Amino acid sequence: MKKYLIYFILLALSATLILSCSLSRNNPLDPIGNPDVFAPPVVQIDTLNTSPDLIKWYVAVTKEDSLADGYYIYAAFQDNYFGTYDRVGKNISAFDTTFSKDIVSHDYVWFKITSYNIFESDTLEGKFSQITQ
Amino acid sequence: MKKILFIIILFALSLPLHAKEPGGFDSDAILQKNIKYGWDNATNWENSRKDLQENMAVFKQWDNKKQSHLTNCLKSMIAPGWGHFSTGNYLKGEILLGLQVLLAGSAYYFYNQSQDYYDKYKNAHQIDEINQYYIDANSSYRTSGILVGLWIIVWGYTVLDTIQSTENYNRNLWFTLYDEYMNGKISVTAQGIQIRF
Numbered sequence: 001m002k003k004y005l006i007y008f009i010l011l012a013l014s015a016t017l018i019l020s021c022s023l024s025r026n027n028p029l030d031p032i033g034n035p036d037v038f039a040p041p042v043v044q045i046d047t048l049n050t051s052p053d054l055i056k057w058y059v060a061v062t063k064e065d066s067l068a069d070g071y072y073i074y075a076a077f078q079d080n081y082f083g084t085y086d087r088v089g090k091n092i093s094a095f096d097t098t099f100s101k102d103i104v105s106h107d108y109v110w111f112k113i114t115s116y117n118i119f120e121s122d123t124l125e126g127k128f129s130q131i132t133q
Numbered sequence: 134m135k136k137i138l139f140i141i142i143l144f145a146l147s148l149p150l151h152a153k154e155p156g157g158f159d160s161d162a163i164l165q166k167n168i169k170y171g172w173d174n175a176t177n178w179e180n181s182r183k184d185l186q187e188n189m190a191v192f193k194q195w196d197n198k199k200q201s202h203l204t205n206c207l208k209s210m211i212a213p214g215w216g217h218f219s220t221g222n223y224l225k226g227e228i229l230l231g232l233q234v235l236l237a238g239s240a241y242y243f244y245n246q247s248q249d250y251y252d253k254y255k256n257a258h259q260i261d262e263i264n265q266y267y268i269d270a271n272s273s274y275r276t277s278g279i280l281v282g283l284w285i286i287v288w289g290y291t292v293l294d295t296i297q298s299t300e301n302y303n304r305n306l307w308f309t310l311y312d313e314y315m316n317g318k319i320s321v322t323a324q325g326i327q328i329r330f
Contacts, residue, residue: 004293011289014282021278023247023271027255030263039260114259125259 029124040068040115040126046097055099055132057113068115072125073099075108081131085112109133191307191314198310199303202296209295213288216295220302229291233284240280247273 025033046056059068071092074085088104101108113129200220209216213233217226250270257263 008286008289011286014285016282021274023251023267023274025267027257027263027267029258030254030267031260123258127261 029119029122031124037119037124038117040117040124042127043071043113043115043129045113045129045132053101055101055111055113057097057129059097059115068094068126069117070094070115071096071099072114072116073104074112074114074128075104076110077107078109081110085110187314191311194310194314195303195307198306200299202299205295205299206292209292210288213291216291217298220295220298222298222302225294225298229287229294232287233291236280236284236287240277240284243273243277243280247271247277 028034029037031037031039041059043057043059046058049056055073057071071094072087073089073092075088076083076085086108088108089099092099099111099113101111110131110133112131114125114127116123116125118124205216205219208219214226214230217223217229247270250266250273254263254266254270257266
């Protein structure tokens, strides 16, 4: 009986060891795994904007070094509100916070924006803004 | 005086003849000792000897046909259920084999899934995707780990249970051989009942 108990304790220990393992966060762009990387600022859509052809946004920046290096615009067709968004238009610089819808196809209805930062030639995109028309 | 001396010497010389032999056979003493085995008389003693002879005859066969615990355990370690199949415990062997195949297969499936998500995580450039793929990869990885842990426990149980299964097999083998031996002694034929001594 004692032998069986020892055997089961060993098995339980091995099972615990296996369960305690987890994958390492080794993506160089992962801010949790790499302390040299920080998450790009979150983009907020300016809802007070009255121009229908223009999208305006702003970012809440708390530190100077957390400024975005630029912005990407994503757009989707009418039926794709929850579906696939295409990255459209040219890259928008860090100092520009507006986008004119006229430069893309009029079939695009839904838009969302992300900021990005460049870390050693790799681009890390931040969280998506809320979807706007 | 000489006569008296002669009688004394003769008496002294005859003393060993009256003494009890130290290493002699004392059946009473032996019977006394054997009461603890239930041999309080010679018939019981004889019956017990007959039983022992029968047991020894069966034991020789049993010793040749019995299965080794170690061999069956090794079989179960290599291929789950093999030890149980060897002992004729097919149902339990099939259940344990099925369970282990299911657990190992599921563990492999979740491990594979976790590696797919992990590859996506490593190649992701967007913070939400990075977080989501890592959570998905880790979740599948942990599920796989839990299944591996359960598989180890079932594997261990299978190996341990092989000992019990072999024990049962050997016990049943003993009774079967004993019955065969006893039935072999008394055989009912067309000519009548034959008793072999």
